Amino acid sequence: xxxxxxxxxxxxxxxxxxxxxxxxxxxxxxxxxxxxxxxxxxxxxxxxxxxxxxxxxxxxxxxxxxxxxxxxxxxxxxxxxxxxxxxxxxxxxxxxxxxxxxxxxxxxxxxxxxxxxxxxxxxxxxxxxxxxxxxxxxxxxxxxxxxxxxxxxxxxxxxxxxxxxxxxxxxxxxxxxxxxxxxxxxxxxxxxxxxxxxxxxxxxxxxxxxxxxxxxxxxxxxxxxxxxxxxxxxxxxxxxxxxxxxxxxxxxxxxxxxxxxxxxxxxxxxxxxxxxxxxxxxxxxxxxxxxxxxxxxxxxxxxxx
Ligand SMILES: C[S@@+](CC[C@H](N)C(=O)[O-])C[C@H]1O[C@@H](n2cnc3c(N)ncnc32)[C@H](O)[C@@H]1O
Numbered sequence: 001x002x003x004x005x006x007x008x009x010x011x012x013x014x015x016x017x018x019x020x021x022x023x024x025x026x027x028x029x030x031x032x033x034x035x036x037x038x039x040x041x042x043x044x045x046x047x048x049x050x051x052x053x054x055x056x057x058x059x060x061x062x063x064x065x066x067x068x069x070x071x072x073x074x075x076x077x078x079x080x081x082x083x084x085x086x087x088x089x090x091x092x093x094x095x096x097x098x099x100x101x102x103x104x105x106x107x108x109x110x111x112x113x114x115x116x117x118x119x120x121x122x123x124x125x126x127x128x129x130x131x132x133x134x135x136x137x138x139x140x141x142x143x144x145x146x147x148x149x150x151x152x153x154x155x156x157x158x159x160x161x162x163x164x165x166x167x168x169x170x171x172x173x174x175x176x177x178x179x180x181x182x183x184x185x186x187x188x189x190x191x192x193x194x195x196x197x198x199x200x201x202x203x204x205x206x207x208x209x210x211x212x213x214x215x216x217x218x219x220x221x222x223x224x225x226x227x228x229x230x231x232x233x234x235x236x237x238x239x240x241x242x243x244x245x246x247x248x249x250x251x252x253x254x255x256x257x258x259x260x261x262x263x264x265x266x267x268x269x270x271x272x273x274x275x276x277x278x279x280x281x282x283x284x285x286x287x288x289x290x291x292x293x294x295x296x297x298x299x300x301x302x303x304x305x
Pocket of ligand 1: 010020033064065066067068069070071097098099100103131132133134152153154155158159
């Protein structure tokens with residue numbers, strides 16, 4: 001890697017956060033994560049968690065890399081579809097780990113103004129931690145609480161996949177619980193990029209390109225039960241990355257390559273290889289826009305099954 005110029009994008013959380021926003025802005029409207037929760041996850045976990053949800057001691061969730069909370073709150077809303085009893089309120093507890101200050105504040109604001117749709121069926125207590133997953137694990141006490149669900153919603157990339165899954169399975173989950181990983185699928189353009197360019201020695205942060213296959217490999221190696229769902233596909237408009245004067249395009253290119261200021265710091269040759277990859281991966285939408293397919297799905301690991 002020493003022959004590469006520049007830095008991994010995630011070393012600068014502020015730049016990462018801007019790049020992430022450019023990535024979200026380039027995706028077609030709609031939230032595939034939400035669709036996946038509602039169409040697959042609810043059925044896959046329903047029977048397993050429903051008794052615990054209803055026994056009146058708090059149902060405990062650990063959210064890692066929760067961002068502004070949009071998807072975490074959607075997960076809580078989804079739990080309401082699993083409940084059978086409607087006569088009393090559920091008790092929920094959620095610990096949140098989110099290192100980006102802006103995202104963290106946005107999460108806190110949402111937690112302080114819960115929508116009626118949530119408040120009406122659950123009492124929710126939050127424990128918000130503005131820290132990285134790595135710092136959280138270092139500070140963790142042996143006698144700390146256990147969780148019913150640990151979720152990594154598009155965030156397992158930053159936690160270190162195998163040690164994070166093993167730590168969470170052994171130390172965070174109780175005797176019975178699940179780890180939910182929302183993650184890119186093996187056939188996503190993003191994962192293909194990671195595979196192609198690690199062969200060229202041009203990936204700063206290999207973790208950013210983890211896929212569902214990596215999660216399944218860890219589960220199989222450890223003999224854990226798991227299920228996966230087929231996931232949802234989203235198209236991403238990458239036209240702007242070919243325009244060197246576009247700020248959003250450059251931020252998106254940083255996100256796709258996980259390379260901070262890639263257009264400035266990569267050699268001409270390397271930059272051309274990167275742009276060629278994305279050009280070849282894209283299809284024209286008929287209106288002159290270059291679109292690539294991002295596919296993501298869920299792998300759910302069960303403990304105590
Ligand atoms: C792709 S976003 C996903 C956010 C949210 N879960 C969602 O689905 O919208 C990844 C999140 O992981 C957070 N993150 C980055 N590095 C992290 C780390 N070392 N530990 C925990 N979270 C991290 C980022 O700040 C960001 O909010």
